[in-house]
Each structure stands twice: as C-alpha cells, then as structure tokens.
Amino acid sequence: MELKPKSKKELLDGLQQSIATCKNCSLHQTRTNVVPGYGNPRAKILFIGEAPGAKEDQSGTPFCGAAGKFLDKMLNSINLNRKDVFIANTLKCRPPENRDPQKSEKEACRHYLEEQIKIIDPKLIVCLGRHSVENFMPDSGGISKMHGKTLVRPDGKIYLALYHPAAALHNGGLRQTLMEDFQNIPKIIDNMPKNN
Ligand code: URA
Numbered sequence: 487m488e489l490k491p492k493s494k495k496e497l498l499d500g501l502q503q504s505i506a507t508c509k510n511c512s513l514h515q516t517r518t519n520v521v522p523g524y525g526n527p528r529a530k531i532l533f534i535g536e537a538p539g540a541k542e543d544q545s546g547t548p549f550c551g552a553a554g555k556f557l558d559k560m561l562n563s564i565n566l567n568r569k570d571v572f573i574a575n576t577l578k579c580r581p582p583e584n585r586d587p588q589k590s591e592k593e594a595c596r597h598y599l600e601e602q603i604k605i606i607d608p609k610l611i612v613c614l615g616r617h618s619v620e621n622f623m624p625d626s627g628g629i630s631k632m633h634g635k636t637l638v639r640p641d642g643k644i645y646l647a648l649y650h651p652a653a654a655l656h657n658g659g660l661r662q663t664l665m666e667d668f669q670n671i672p673k674i675i676d677n678m679p680k681n682n
Contacts, residue, residue, distance in 0.1 A: 494527035497605045501598065505578050511594040515580035519546035520579055523602060525572035530675065532608035532620045533557070534599065536650060537577035537587050548573045553652035557614075560651070560668045572606050574599065576617050587617055596621075603643075607679055611643055612671070615650025623647060634667035636674060644674060 492500075502522045508514060510597045520536040524547055541551040549557050549568075561567055577587050577595050599621070603611065613619045622645045626632040632647040639645055648668065654661040 494605050496606075496636060498523075498527050498602070501601050501605065505598055508578070510524070510586055511560055511579075511591045513577065513581060513591060516582050517579040518543045521548050521575060521596070522578055523572060524548055526570060527572065527606060529572040529606060530609045531566075531571045531671070532603065532606055532610070533571060533612045533614060534574045534621070535573070535575045536617045537575050537583050537612045538580040539652075543580035546631065547583075548575055549651075552655060553650070556651040556655055560665060563665070564570035564669065564672050572602075572604050572608065576621055592617070592621070596638075603641075609643065610646060610671070610674055612646045612648055614648055615653060618650075619647045633663065634670065644678070646671070646674065 497581075503521045504522050508520065511665060521542045535549060535553075538548065539551055540546055542548055548554070557573075561571065576599065578598055579593055579595075581591070611622065613622055616629045619626065619632060622639060623632055623637055626635075626637065626647065629647055629649060633649050635647055636649075637645045646667075649660050649664045651664065654664040
C-alpha cells in the first residue's frame, strides 16, 4: 500500500506538538503557552520575529498585541493579511519580563525554526528586528545598516531585514523607515523567478 505524503499542514501540526512539550531550555518553566507560529502553511512569505510577549504567551498566537496590529496594518497596505503569510518567532516561548533572548535559548530553539522553513519552503523570509536578522545575516553589520536590504543565502531563499514593529512603535523615525522598507516586499516578490 502506497503511503500518501503528509501535507505541509500535517507536518506543521506535528512540529507544533513537539514544540508544545519542549523542555530544551529553561523558558518552559515560565511559559503559559508555547507560540509556534500562525498562518498559511503554503505561504510564499515567512515573517520571523523575536519572541512572544505577555499577550502571545497568554494566547499562543504570535504578534497579537500592539506590534501585531501594526504588522497587520503594514500587511494590509500591500494587500496581504496574516492568512496569506506565515508568522513565527526566533523563540517559541516568552522570556520572563520580555528580556532579550539569550544565545543558549536561540540555539536550543533554532532547529524548530529550521524545520518550519523546510516545511513551509517560503521564497522570501522577512527578519523582523535585531535578533531575527542576526539569525540569518550574522555578518551584515547589524540592522541599522541592513534594514530594507536583501540577502540570498545558500538555501536559495531571499532574506529581507526589517526593523521590528515594536521598536518602530517606540521610535517615530524608525516607524517611517519600516513602513517604507515594507513597501519593497511586493517588488521583491514580483522580481522572483516565476517557475520557482
Ligand atoms: N514581538 C515578537 O517578536 N513576536 C511576537 O510574537 C510578539 C511581539
């Protein structure tokens, strides 16, 4: 009997179950819920943020607070919504008091992100904020230099660095820059090889 290959949704659901019971770092001790990600398993665009905050920890949904509302607004401005894309985070659990993710936590969580990229197989990966940019563009000179720019990595995918929506909410100058950089997304998609 021939086995039907699993769909991307089934594969992501399986991964989500592993994440739900993960104890690979100490953040499992303080989390309420894991926040694996949300969106279209067949998305062409994957957004990767930093880590869940208090609201995300309560709900299990990424970007559901003020930064998420701003992200939704920017998605709408390019005629997309969060059902068209996939939204994940560098860490799947909230760091206490929203402190910065630690190197060891990022390392412990990294394989989940790699697996999400493998399953979804997006064409464009949008890195939101410093931690996300450091994951994939470690030698780029940092987000203030790299924001709005793309890099094609050996996996053939295009990585775009953007400021984090939460940082932009706290700094009016960054807000304008982020909104302008965001408007490049449709151009990047249009310029991608069509057979891909
Ligand atoms: N900030 C993030 O980086 N991720 C979230 O899910 C929420 C806020």
